[in-house]
Amino acid sequence: MRIHYYLDLDDKTHQIKCRKCGHVFCHGSENYKLHAPRVDKFPDEVYGVRPPRETSNVIYHEYYCPGCYTMLDVEVTEPDAPPMWDIQIAVPPPGK
Amino acid sequence: MTTTAQPQKVLYQYEIPLGGKRTFIGGGWLPGREEVTNYKKLSPVDFEILSYRMNSIANEARQAILRVSGSPVVAEGGEALFAIYDPHGLTSSLACGLLLHTAGSQGNVREVLDVQGQAPGIYDGDIFMMNEPSIGGYHACDQWTGTPIFHDGELVAWLGSLTHTSETGAIEPGGMPSSAKSLLDEGYRVQGIKVQERGQINRAAINCLLRSTRDPAYYVLDLRARIAGLNVAKERFQALIKRYGIDKVKACVEQNIDYGEEMARAKLRSLADGTWRMVSYLELEVGEPKPRLIKINVEMTKKGDELTLDFDASGPNPNYYNCYINGAFGLIYVAIASQLFWETPGNWGYIKPIRTYIPQNCCINAPYMTPVSRCAAFPVTESVTDLIGDLIYTNPKYWPDINAPWQRNCIAPVFWGGLTQFGYPTGSIFSESWACGTGAGIDEGRGDGCDTGGMMMTVESSISDVEMFELQSPFLYLWRREGKDNAGAGRWRGGASITYAVVPHNSPYVMVGWAVMGALIDPTQSMSGAYPPGLPYRGTIARGLNLVDVWKKGQIPQTVQELEKLAKESGGSVQVVNAPVPVQFVATDKDVAAGGFGGAKGIGDPLDREPERVLADIENRIFSVEFARNVFGVVVDSRTMKVDLAATEKARKDIKAERKQRGAIWGGKK
Numbered sequence: 001m002r003i004h005y006y007l008d009l010d011d012k013t014h015q016i017k018c019r020k021c022g023h024v025f026c027h028g029s030e031n032y033k034l035h036a037p038r039v040d041k042f043p044d045e046v047y048g049v050r051p052p053r054e055t056s057n058v059i060y061h062e063y064y065c066p067g068c069y070t071m072l073d074v075e076v077t078e079p080d081a082p083p084m085w086d087i088q089i090a091v092p093p094p095g096k
Numbered sequence: 097m098t099t100t101a102q103p104q105k106v107l108y109q110y111e112i113p114l115g116g117k118r119t120f121i122g123g124g125w126l127p128g129r130e131e132v133t134n135y136k137k138l139s140p141v142d143f144e145i146l147s148y149r150m151n152s153i154a155n156e157a158r159q160a161i162l163r164v165s166g167s168p169v170v171a172e173g174g175e176a177l178f179a180i181y182d183p184h185g186l187t188s189s190l191a192c193g194l195l196l197h198t199a200g201s202q203g204n205v206r207e208v209l210d211v212q213g214q215a216p217g218i219y220d221g222d223i224f225m226m227n228e229p230s231i232g233g234y235h236a237c238d239q240w241t242g243t244p245i246f247h248d249g250e251l252v253a254w255l256g257s258l259t260h261t262s263e264t265g266a267i268e269p270g271g272m273p274s275s276a277k278s279l280l281d282e283g284y285r286v287q288g289i290k291v292q293e294r295g296q297i298n299r300a301a302i303n304c305l306l307r308s309t310r311d312p313a314y315y316v317l318d319l320r321a322r323i324a325g326l327n328v329a330k331e332r333f334q335a336l337i338k339r340y341g342i343d344k345v346k347a348c349v350e351q352n353i354d355y356g357e358e359m360a361r362a363k364l365r366s367l368a369d370g371t372w373r374m375v376s377y378l379e380l381e382v383g384e385p386k387p388r389l390i391k392i393n394v395e396m397t398k399k400g401d402e403l404t405l406d407f408d409a410s411g412p413n414p415n416y417y418n419c420y421i422n423g424a425f426g427l428i429y430v431a432i433a434s435q436l437f438w439e440t441p442g443n444w445g446y447i448k449p450i451r452t453y454i455p456q457n458c459c460i461n462a463p464y465m466t467p468v469s470r471c472a473a474f475p476v477t478e479s480v481t482d483l484i485g486d487l488i489y490t491n492p493k494y495w496p497d498i499n500a501p502w503q504r505n506c507i508a509p510v511f512w513g514g515l516t517q518f519g520y521p522t523g524s525i526f527s528e529s530w531a532c533g534t535g536a537g538i539d540e541g542r543g544d545g546c547d548t549g550g551m552m553m554t555v556e557s558s559i560s561d562v563e564m565f566e567l568q569s570p571f572l573y574l575w576r577r578e579g580k581d582n583a584g585a586g587r588w589r590g591g592a593s594i595t596y597a598v599v600p601h602n603s604p605y606v607m608v609g610w611a612v613m614g615a616l617i618d619p620t621q622s623m624s625g626a627y628p629p630g631l632p633y634r635g636t637i638a639r640g641l642n643l644v645d646v647w648k649k650g651q652i653p654q655t656v657q658e659l660e661k662l663a664k665e666s667g668g669s670v671q672v673v674n675a676p677v678p679v680q681f682v683a684t685d686k687d688v689a690a691g692g693f694g695g696a697k698g699i700g701d702p703l704d705r706e707p708e709r710v711l712a713d714i715e716n717r718i719f720s721v722e723f724a725r726n727v728f729g730v731v732v733d734s735r736t737m738k739v740d741l742a743a744t745e746k747a748r749k750d751i752k753a754e755r756k757q758r759g760a761i762w763g764g765k766k
Contacts, residue, residue, distance in 0.1 A: 001368060002489045005538060005587070005624035005700050037759025043617075047726035048581045049630035051616050057389045058377060058617050060628070064759055069752045071625035071701040076617075077375055078389070083762050087486055090369035090399070 003087055006065065006072055007032065014091040023067030028091040033083035036063040036072060040079065105406075106461075108421060108452045122217020124249040126209070132183055135347040142340075146348040147355070147441070149336055150189040154178045157329035158191035161257055165321035167314050168565075173530045174556040175260035178325050180333070180349065181205050181242075183251045188352045190442035193556045196234050196426035197258055198433045198442055203232030203422055204240045205254050208288045220246045221295035223323060225305075227264075228285045234423045235469040236264045236283045237271040241291065241322040245333055247342050253333065253349055257325040261318040262511075262524050263311040266469065268609050268679040269513020269523025275678040276416045276467035284308040291319070310513060311522040356445025360437050361401035364449060368490035371397045372483040376475035376620040378410075378417055378459065378613070387616050387675075390417075390459055392475045396483040404451045405480065409458040416676075417613065418462040419471040424454055427471070430553045431480035435499055436488070470611065474504030477552060478620045478697075481535070485623055492540075500535030500545070500584065500623045500697035502552040503593045505614020507635035507673055509689035514606035517570045526598070527565065528576070529611075530557035533583055533591025533696030536626070544709075545591030545696045547578050547718065570603030570684075574653055579633050579692050581723045586626025587700025592718050595633040595692030597659070599643060600684045608689045609679040610635060616674060626698030627727060633692035640668025643685050659688055702728045703748050707739040 001009045007025075008017050014028040025032040041060045043050040061075040061083070075084055116128040138146065158178040162171055169175045174193035182188050185205025192198055204226040212218050226232055227239040242256040264271040264283025276282050284305065291301050302319065306312040337345050378390040393408040405428060412418045419427065429447070437446045454461045460476055462468060478501035488494040506529075513523035534549035536542075550557045562573045574597040584590030600606035612635065621628050638659040646653065646662065653659050663670050673691065682689060710730040713719045715737065724730045729751045731743035 002492070002495075003368075004486065004489060034762060036761070037755070038762050039755065039758045039760075043628075046627055047723050048585070048627075049633070051631060055387065055616050057387065062755070062759075063625075064755050069755045069759075070704070071755070073625055074621055074627055075375075076377070076621040076628055081375075084373055084375065085371075086373050088371040088373075089490070090371075 003089055004072070006070055009089055009091070014094070018065045018067055018070070020070055021065060021068035023065055027094045028089050029093045031083060031085040031088070033063050033073070033085070035066070037066055038063050038083065105453045105455050108425070108454060119213065121209070121213040121251065123219035123222070123244065124246045124251055126213065126251045127183055129184060133350060135350045136343065138344060138347050138351055142344060143348065143351055143355070146336070146340060146344060147352050150180055150348060150352065151191070151441070153329050153332040153336070154180055154189045154191035156332065157255070157257065157325040158193065160328045161259060161321045161325040164317070164324045165259060166317050167259070167262065168527050168560055169260045169262055169525060170318060170321065172527055172558050172560050173260070174554050174558065177201060177258040178329065179256045180329070181254040181256060182349050182353065183253060185209065185254060186353060186444040188349045188443050192433070192442055193554055194258065194260065195430040195433045195555065196553045197238065198429045199422070199425040199447055201232055201240055201256055201258055202444065204256065204288070205242060207231045208242065211288050218244055218251070219294050220244065221292065222290050223292035223326060224288050225286045225291045226288050228287050229279065229423065229468050230420045230464055231287070232422060234419065234426050234471060235272065236266070236285055237261055237469070239318065239322070241319070241326060243326045243330065245330065247337055252342065252346055255326050255329045255333070257322040259318045259322055261315060263309045263315060263522065265308040265310065268511070269310055269607065270511025270525050270609050271523065272416065272469040272511060272609070272611070273679070274416065274609060274676040276469055277414070278467055279465045282467055282469045292323070311524070313520065314522065314524070352441055353443050353445040356441040356443045357448045358445070359440040360446035361449050363437065363440070364398060364401045364403060366491050366493070367398060367487055369399050371395060372486050374479040374482050376479050377617060378413070378475060392460065392479065394479045394483065396480070396487070398487060402449050402451065404453070406453040407455065407460060409455060409460050411457060412459050412462040412466045416467040416470045418459045418466050418468045420468055421454060421461045423468060423471055424460040424476060425452070427460070427476035428452065428480055430477045431484060434552065434555060435481050435484040435497070438497070474613065475620060477501070478504050482621070482623060495538060496541035498538050498541055498699070500590060500626070500699050501620060502535045502545070503532035503591070503629070503693050503696045504620060505632050505694035506692070507612050507615045507632045508610065508691035508693060509598065509608045510611040511609030511679070512569070512571070512606065513609070513679070515570070515603050517602040524569070527559045528594045528596050528693070530554065531559040532593040532693045535696045536584065536586060536588035536590050536699040538588060538699055543588050545583070545589065545698070547583070547592040548594050549591050570600055570606055571598045572601045573598055574688060574690070578717065579695065580717055581720055582630035582632065583695035583718055584622040584626050584629040584698035585702045585719070585723070585727045586622055586698025587702065587704040588698055589705070589713070589718070590622065590629055590696030590698045592695050593632070593693035597688055597690035599688045600682050603684060606684065607679045607681045610673055610677050610691070612673065612676045614694060620697070622697040623699045625701040627702060629695035629697060632694040635673030635691040636688070637671040637673060637680060637682070638663050638668060638688045638690070639671070639683070639686065640666055641686055641688060642666045653688070656690055659690065703751060707741070707744050711737070711739050
């Protein structure tokens with residue numbers, strides 16, 4: 001089952017996989033972002049009309065697939081915020 | 097108005113209890129709830145015919161409103177709604193150019209039944225008016241008129257028409273005053289009075305309204321447009337009863353609602369169960385050294401055929417970016433109606449499977465008397481749009497419908513007031529609000545968003561051309577064009593929004609009001625690895641320019657930088673607008689107000705966008721060569737306007753290498 005532009009949830013194993021490279025992140029009962037490399041960027045590190053870091057209370061958390069380094073999400077949030085569990089499909093925990 | 101009280105979450109699920117007795121309300125009997133809902137189900141053929149006819153009546157009535165009103169907001173922006181309600185005020189059929197009110201306007205009927213039902217009573221030919229934000233609307237500009245339909249001494253339905261009428265007599269022209277510190281600053285608020293009694297216009301009531309506004313001419317046109325819509329629909333509805341019989345028409349009004357609910361629940365059942373989360377921000381309280389973050393969290397849980405939206409939001413703002421609870425419903429249903437249940441009849445039925453928890457005394461459930469004219473609108477709609485987009489990935493049938501959130505942030509001279517070139521006073525708005533970017537889709541759907549495509553809450557909106565606006569209003573345009581580098585960059589990009597600059601002309605007395613939202617932060621995100629759209633173009637008021645001399649030379653300033661240069665040469669000044677400011681007087685042929693809107697959201701990693709699409713974006717002035725190089729990793733030779741494929745491959749490899757080098761699992765693990 002597809003759950004994201006770049007992610008599938010395997011119907012049998014309930015594992016979350018990258019649709020581009022097949023990398024397995026974790027079981028679907030976990031937050032895939034806890035298994036995805038993240039870079040914290042000030043908005044003004046990204047080209048375009050962005051707020052300067054002096055006046056911005058939020059930063060970008062970029063998450064990538066560890067297999068192909070496709071960017072999976074860009075959270076706009078407070079600097080120390082933990083990864084947002086944005087997609088939590090109701091699947092039984094592993095082994096159940 | 098602020099509060100420090102700990103907010104308490106409240107479940108909002110609007111239901112009318114079954115039971116209740118028939119009540120005499122003056123012009124006839126209001127049936128009990130059970131009497132209304134125990135209808136004899138129509139045959140599929142009868143239901144198809146009658147429900148289609150009712151929908152046509154609502155659409156014809158809305159078209160009547162659009163054609164009678166001369167207001168740009170209604171006639172061009174499409175901000176008009178027409179609804180047929182059941183006897184207790186639940187929406188059955190809807191013609192909706194203003195998705196905000198898919199849920200909210202039925203509160204008006206409930207209020208009228210409550211305050212007018214016993215005394216002085218509700219009669220055939222009565223038309224009631226309401227624009228109280230805390231009851232059924234969103235802000236005082238949203239003005240509703242409604243009329244009952246009686247048949248053989250029984251109330252069988254209500255008709256309602258709604259327009260956004262710009263001028264409310266608020267402390268600033270245009271109905272959404274930046275300076276408002278209380279609801280009392282936002283203009284007159286009508287609470288269900290009769291503007292027509294038993295078929296006779298109530299001139300005293302209407303004069304109260306006309307003499308409370310800066311622009312009685314546009315005002316009365318909008319009021320007459322709404323009444324015209326009611327008259328058209330009433331005639332058609334009565335003809336329907338005559339042709340098909342009252343029992344079938346009454347049954348159809350309720351069956352429409354039940355059918356809407358069935359369709360909504362069936363669609364929910366076809367999607368995966370789970371929970372989706374989103375956070376977005378309003379930064380609007382400007383403070384030192386940084387603006388105070390005003391945060392809106394939402395958690396959406398879908399289980400079986402029900403959807404629960406659980407909000408957690410910061411307290412009310414000191415200025416006008418708040419809404420009352422029914423405003424929050426409106427904002428939620430802009431997303432629900434357009435993204436999830438777009439194929440479902442727009443009525444109370446599709447609202448029934450949705451449970452909404454919202455804390456009390458927050459910016460989207462503000463205490464009474466909080467100013468609400470601009471509303472904390474877009475973060476709620478955009479967050480729910482984002483969540484629905486993720487939910488519908490779980491059924492391939494709906495992949496073509498996936499749509500990232502549309503534009504939300506702006507620093508723009510949206511409102512204006514003063515004397516027109518024809519010498520009469522007015523308060524109105526510029527039409528650029530309806531020319532913002534729409535969100536991206538995915539491969540199986542629409543792909544890129546539409547540039548200057550519209551406004552999410554008024555999906556049918558259009559924009560007047562510059563010449564027409566200049567003919568009607570005391571302004572000249574220096575420029576109006578799509579903003580560059582502000583669309584959400586992704587595999588599929590969001591639509592670019594509009595930027596513009598105006599100068600007052602041929603009037604001695606003009607002022608401009610600003611809409612400022614998302615000026616200092618990127619308040620909401622794109623989807624699935626796309627970057628958030630850029631900030632809106634810088635808001636600027638350039639004063640004291642020798643524009644007449646410049647025009648005589650055949651020149652027209654085309655950028656903020658040119659305005660700054662001209663201000664320097666003319667001994668004028670330049671003011672940057674990046675926070676809500678009170679309305680500003682602007683001098684004829686000397687002062688320029690310039691601003692624009694942020695772009696819409698994209699979907700997917702920008703590095704996955706085909707280089708030829710990026711090149712087309714550059715040729716269409718959506719992105720610059722520098723933006724393409726830095727964000728998409730696409731290298732374009734600005735002299736030949738060709739993609740350098742080898743350099744592009746290297747640039748993209750370099751960007752991925754940087755991701756690999758800097759990236760670390762949260763919590764410290766590399």
